[in-house]
Amino acid sequence: MTVEPTASELQAPAARSLSFIDQPRRRTGSAQQVERYSRFVTRMKLLMPASAIGLLLLVAAWPRIQGVTERIAMPLPRLDTSEARDLKMVQMNYSGFDRHNRPFTVTADVARQRPGKDDLVELEAPKADMTTESGTWLAIDSYTGLYQPQAQVLEMFGAVNLYQDKGNEFHTDSAHVDMAKGTAEGSDPIEGHGPFGTISAQGFRLEDRGGVIYFLGKSRLLLDSNQVKTP
Numbered sequence: 307m308t309v310e311p312t313a314s315e316l317q318a319p320a321a322r323s324l325s326f327i328d329q330p331r332r333r334t335g336s337a338q339q340v341e342r343y344s345r346f347v348t349r350m351k352l353l354m355p356a357s358a359i360g361l362l363l364l365v366a367a368w369p370r371i372q373g374v375t376e377r378i379a380m381p382l383p384r385l386d387t388s389e390a391r392d393l394k395m396v397q398m399n400y401s402g403f404d405r406h407n408r409p410f411t412v413t414a415d416v417a418r419q420r421p422g423k424d425d426l427v428e429l430e431a432p433k434a435d436m437t438t439e440s441g442t443w444l445a446i447d448s449y450t451g452l453y454q455p456q457a458q459v460l461e462m463f464g465a466v467n468l469y470q471d472k473g474n475e476f477h478t479d480s481a482h483v484d485m486a487k488g489t490a491e492g493s494d495p496i497e498g499h500g501p502f503g504t505i506s507a508q509g510f511r512l513e514d515r516g517g518v519i520y521f522l523g524k525s526r527l528l529l530d531s532n533q534v535k536t537p
Contacts, residue, residue, distance in 0.1 A: 393419040398429070402458060402485065404436075408515070410485050411435045412453055412460060427453045434460055434483055436515045444516035445469045446483060446490065458486040466492070470516050474500030478510070488515040496521070503530040 398417035403409055414429035432451035436444045449464030460483040468476040468490070476498035483490040490512040497506045508523025 395419075398427075400453070400455065404458070404486050404488050406439075406488070408439060408488065409437055410488075412485065414451070414453075417453075425454050425456050427455065429453055432460065432462060434462075434485065436485070436488060438515050438517065442516070443471050444512075446481060448481070459484055468498075468512070468516075470500075472500065474498060474502070476510070476519075489513050493522075501530065504528045 395417040396415070398412075398414045400412040401409065402412075412429075412432065412434050414432040416430040418428045419426070429451040431447070431449065432453065433445065433447040446460075446462065446466065446468050448462035448466040451463060452461040453459070462481045462483060464479065466478045466481045468478075468481075476496055478492050478496040479494040481490050481492040491510065493509045495506070495508055496510045498504070505521060505525065505527045507521035507525035510522060511520040512518070513520075
């Protein structure tokens with residue numbers, strides 16, 4: 307008598323064969339996970355000491371880093387926007403000619419021209435030089451001044467000094483100088499000295515670029531005896 311295998315008996319070997327095939331695959335996946343974990347542990351063993359060394363170096367260098375950051379964080383000087391709008395010139399030198407075509411120059415350490423005042427220049431340490439046709443010269447300087455280039459008028463204030471090539475010099479507090487006319491005048495007290503002697507007055511008026519000087523108000527003249535000619 308012949309006995310035929312049932313359907314379950316025919317499927318069992320196939321199932322057993324499949325289970326033997328899946329086991330190596332599972333073991334291979336587990337090996338990969340173990341390998342990844344080993345690499346992670348190895349990296350952490352190297353990274354953690356390096357991080358600790360870096361922190362120690364940062365702590366040791368922190369005082370110097372803090373000093374540098376404090377210097378960088380120092381407040382910068384504030385910019386005065388009003389000065390930024392001014393037109394400023396250093397070592398100004400203005401040359402021109404008067405009504406008689408005689409040359410003159412106006413110089414200053416600093417010149418400022420403010421907006422809205424095109425014909426008015428503020429000067430620091432201004433100086434005016436005039437030369438006559440005969441070659442003689444007159445120089446005037448002061449602490450501050452105002453110059454009008456179109457009118458060629460110079461207002462001088464504070465420690466005004468007038469010098470002539472003849473050796474005369476005069477000192478006052480203010481002066482109005484007309485470069486176009488070659489004249490100067492002032493109402494403040496004036497003192498002067500030169501080869502002639504010494505003089506003081508309550509004001510002055512200068513014409514012809516210093517060729518003629520008038521002393522105004524109550525004046526006092528003391529002549530040098532060495533310069534007085536005896537008959």
